[in-house]
Amino acid sequence: MRFIIRPFFQVLRVILTPFMLLSEKLTTPPAVSRSPEVQAEVDNACRDLALYQFRACPFCIKVRKEIARLGLTIETRDAQNDPQHRADLEAGGGRIKVPCLRIREQDGSEQWLYESDDINAWLRDRFEPA
16 A cells, blocks of 8 residues: 555655745745845844755745745755755754754754744744834
8 A cells, every 4th residue: 555655645746846836936925124234133143044944845835935024044954855954954953854943042052943833933033023
């Protein structure tokens, strides 16, 4: 049975991926506007963040849309196709699950935040304009 189910979902993923990515492009909201000085501060704060994700994961798309809406420049790391990013995610976060936001604190420690709703809430708390 497994030899039927796995290929079925692989083919389904191949078929749906372009539609999901097109939908993301068409429905991504415009970025909030900030003054150049405030945007520079936000960009500086984003240097310590990295989003581990799969390109066509619906939960990753949800987080990427929130990142775009907030006008953030967060590095995205492909944990599906890049073995180094996949290994970093497993070593740092403890499991291969996406989306995952790696937050490097000022003291050098790292926090690994899983779950799209939790990531979006953290981003809004930290970067939503007043």
